[in-house]
Amino acid sequence: MSSNRVPWPQLRRSLVAILRGIQPEEAEAVVSELMEAGFEAIEIPLNSPDAFRSIETAVRIASGHHWVGAGTVLSVENVDRLADAGGRLLVSPNVDAAVLGRAGAHGMVTMPGVFTPTEAFQALAAGASALKFFPANVLGPTGVSAIRAVLPKDCEVGVVGGVSEKDFEAFSKIGVRSFGLGSSLYKPGMTPQEIRARADAAVLLYDRIFGLG
Template sequence: MSADTLARYEAALAELPLVAILRGITPQEVDGVAEVLFEAGWRVLEVPLNSPQPLDSIARLAQRMGERLVVGAGTVLDVASVADVAAAGGQLVLSPNFNPAVVTATRAAGMVSVPGVQTATECFAALEAGAGRCAAGAGVGLLLTRACWIAAPA
């Protein structure tokens, strides 16, 4: 990942430490929704790849609001999808699982990888593989959540 992309992501999370998940949004809806979210203080937006025409939505967001928001894709499960997100202008890849190949490809494309994890061991393996952050799954203790939100070593 590029240092600039990670710095933008960190700065966005410092303003509001949440990611807006735009599940099911269409390209026709995304501009208006993103503008309202930005005005409300949101700085990181995720369009899940199982949404209608997600790459078109990501491309629209990146083109129209990429300077003001960190835009990325969620439900990224494979390396081919990472390439698609990068081509659409995404800056962030969120995955429900830790797949080392996805993390490596995301980092190589200059984007931030945030895989989902369930254990501290999995979190630290993801960080070592190059993830910028980890997302702890529901029901995982506070200790793991705090550990997973530690920045990866530079």
């Protein structure tokens, strides 16, 4: 396993808000609502408009226990740009050892996308902090559980892709507590108030299922 590996943080709620398509001018209001609702991890995919500007805004308003970063990070160059923007979280749809290695050198938490046992072990060997099973709605709890059986016991597993708060309970039964919420939480054009309502609902259900007071 890579010596640059950064452990997955001990989040109270391991919920990642995926803000694909967010505009820089709405980032402050949206991210503020999500953080106030209880989200501690914010992912702004790089195929969003002027994504690094939105990341800089999110980093500026985040407190020390929030993890802000980028998704869809596909190149070492963008890892460096993310570091310059102050991002501490890197999410990717694939396993790229060079990307994960550079992110680890910057002290970033990483969560690459995997779908098979081979990809999962390649990601861990490259220093991934956690694994993102994607698209999780295709694998389902049964598929994720089968792959988890051969992974190290301390490996943090997250599920992303077609996942909403309605899936918390089913995945919790196989030991998953990390979820990336995308279109069920945020879609371009939604108001901050609409996003807050969805965030509150997700946090409320997460707390109930995972026994958080």
